[in-house]
Amino acid sequence: MTDFNFEDAFDPQVSIKVIGVGGGGGNALNCMVDAGVKDIEYIAVNTDAKALNRSKATTKIQIGTKLTKGRGAGNRPEVGERSAEENRDEIQQSLKGADMVFITAGMGGGTGTGAAPVVAEIAQEMGLLTVAVVTKPFAFEREQKMLQAERGIEELKKYVDSLIVIPNEKLLDGLEKQPTMMESFSLADDILKTGVKSISDLITEDGYINLDFADVSTIMKGAGYAHMAIGHGSGKDKAAEAAKAVISSPLLETSISGARRLLINITMSEDIMASDVDTATKMITDTAAEDVEFIFGTAFKEDLNDEMTITVIAAGYGDDVATASEDEEVIPIDNPLIDNPGDKKDTTEDDLDEILRMLEK
Numbered sequence: 001m002t003d004f005n006f007e008d009a010f011d012p013q014v015s016i017k018v019i020g021v022g023g024g025g026g027n028a029l030n031c032m033v034d035a036g037v038k039d040i041e042y043i044a045v046n047t048d049a050k051a052l053n054r055s056k057a058t059t060k061i062q063i064g065t066k067l068t069k070g071r072g073a074g075n076r077p078e079v080g081e082r083s084a085e086e087n088r089d090e091i092q093q094s095l096k097g098a099d100m101v102f103i104t105a106g107m108g109g110g111t112g113t114g115a116a117p118v119v120a121e122i123a124q125e126m127g128l129l130t131v132a133v134v135t136k137p138f139a140f141e142r143e144q145k146m147l148q149a150e151r152g153i154e155e156l157k158k159y160v161d162s163l164i165v166i167p168n169e170k171l172l173d174g175l176e177k178q179p180t181m182m183e184s185f186s187l188a189d190d191i192l193k194t195g196v197k198s199i200s201d202l203i204t205e206d207g208y209i210n211l212d213f214a215d216v217s218t219i220m221k222g223a224g225y226a227h228m229a230i231g232h233g234s235g236k237d238k239a240a241e242a243a244k245a246v247i248s249s250p251l252l253e254t255s256i257s258g259a260r261r262l263l264i265n266i267t268m269s270e271d272i273m274a275s276d277v278d279t280a281t282k283m284i285t286d287t288a289a290e291d292v293e294f295i296f297g298t299a300f301k302e303d304l305n306d307e308m309t310i311t312v313i314a315a316g317y318g319d320d321v322a323t324a325s326e327d328e329e330v331i332p333i334d335n336p337l338i339d340n341p342g343d344k345k346d347t348t349e350d351d352l353d354e355i356l357r358m359l360e361k
Contacts, residue, residue, distance in 0.1 A: 014213040016200050017098040019043040021116045022073075022080070023051055024106020024135060027185070028192035030056045037197045039204040043094050045119065047083045047111045048072040059094050063087040063115060073110025077148055080114025092122050099213060100129040100203070102196045103160070106188070108137040108145035113152035120159035129217050131226075132160045133195040135188050138168045140181075162226040162315055166191055170251050191251065195228055198311050202265055202297070211265055211297035216313075219263040219295060223315035227254040234307040239276040242310045243283035256287045260316030262294035267311075269304035280310060288314065 018040050020029030026044050033042060033056040044057035049070030052060050062070060064083020073079040084091065095101060101123045105112035116132065123130040134153065137145045157163050168188045172179070179187065199220075202211045220226060229252070231245030247256055256262070264284060266277055277298065285292055293316075 013039075014099045014203055015041070015097050016100045016102070016203065017041045017043060017095060018102045018104065018196055018200075019045060019095070019119055020055075020057065021045045021103060021105040021119055022109060022112030023048065024109070024112050024189070024192070025104040025116070026051055026055050026057075027106075027189040028104045028196075030054075031189045031193040032196060033057070035193060035197070037193070037200065040200060041098075045084070045091065045111075045115060046072075047080065047115075061087060061090050061094060063091075063111075073114060075110045075145075075148075077110055077114035077152055080109075080111040081118055082114075083111070084115035084118035088118070088122065091119055092126065095123055095126060095128065098123075098126075098128050100131070100216075102200070103130065103132040103134075103156075104192050104196060105132070105134045106137075106192075107134050107152045107156075108141065108149035113148050117152065117155040117159055120156055124159045129213075129221060130160045131162045131164070131199065131220055132156055133164045133166070133192055135192060136165060136167045136169075138172070138184060138188075157224065162220040162223045164195055164226050164228050165253070166195065166251065167253055170253065173250065194230070198228060198230060199313065202263070202311065202313075205299065207265070207267075207297050207299035209296065209298045211263065211295065215263060215295045215297070219261045219313055219315055223261060225254065225315075225317055227252060227256060227259065227312075227314040229256070229312045229314075231310045231312075232307070233309075234305075238272075238306065238308045239279040240283065242308045243280040246284060246310050246312050247287050254314075256284065256312065256314045258317055259288045259314035260292055260318075261314070262288055262292055263297075263313040264294055265297045265299070265311045266308060267299045267301055267304070268308045269306055270300050270302075271306055272308060276308065280308065284310070284312060289316075 020026045026046055029042055029044055042057040043059040044052060044055035045061045045063055046052045047064045047068045049062055052062050064086050067083050103116055103119055105116040107113050120130055136149050171187050203213050203216055229246040229249035231242040233241030285294055
């Protein structure tokens with residue numbers, strides 16, 4: 001009689017792969033590696049041989065070698081696209097075995113803008129749950145780059161299940177102490193990392209009311225534009241504070257308003273009352289569409305004390321993507337860059353570290 005090993009017969013491990021495309025996507029990928037984002041396989045795709053050599057990804061794919069000779073796409077998306085097509089089989093091979101693929105890229109340049117849609121198309125053909133988290137250029141980058149980004153985003157949207165767009169310029173809104181250019185790009189890289197990590201953690205980390213790959217797939221499969229928000233609250237009004245931060249989400253152009261699909265995960269200390277969870281959940285669902293479908297999960301963390309962190313993924317907008325209204329209350333991010341109006345000193349490295357910590361709470 002053959003012994004039956006249940007664990008061998010059924011492996012619940014979900015395979016998640018992150019593929020950073022171009023310079024911006026590669027930088028975000030390196031941020032994830034440095035942060036120790038677990039249970040993820042990293043793939044870097046680039047036309048630029050030097051940038052690829054600096055990548056911390058386990059798999060590196062140089063695309064368009066015949067076309068670009070390893071010198072990059074020259075800010076031309078059509079070169080990025082043709083380069084990805086040149087190495088289409090290699091990209092497909094790298095994605096084998098995945099259940100879910102995240103594509104990260106900075107849109108507006110050559111490789112990320114042109115190659116990311118090709119990567120997404122390959123993942124779609126393989127039947128993988130495909131989520132893209134991309135940035136739009138800063139205002140100080142030229143108008144042509146923004147136009148290229150918009151065109152690239154529309155092309156990318158055709159092939160992904162969900163698309164989260166982070167406007168870099170929104171990262172600077174409300175900052176009285178202006179960051180240097182290097183700090184601005186570092187912040188953008190970190191936000192891309194946070195976007196991917198927040199979703200992957202829902203799948204890879206255990207919860208009390210557990211969320212899994214099937215839950216994330218229900219919300220994000222075929223969803224089109226999606227919205228992600230993180231809110232943190234502590235003390236007496238922690239539930240309302242965290243929910244308001246999620247609803248406001250000043251870092252994105254989209255909002256929860258009108259969403260027909262919501263995934264809500266609340267991470268909290270063990271002393272949180274059920275009424276607090278009910279308050280936060282009701283505030284968030286009341287903001288979405290009347291017929292909203294939502295999936296709810298909770299997790300407890302011993303290092304939290306009278307605290308609550310809420311992660312929300314909103315999707316299912318149809319053709320009309322909800323955007324933040326001018327009348328909507330914006331909850332300012334509590335960080336050292338907004339403390340002293342009129343003070344235009346450059347930020348220090350410690351200041352930047354602090355704002356990134358606040359954004360990840």
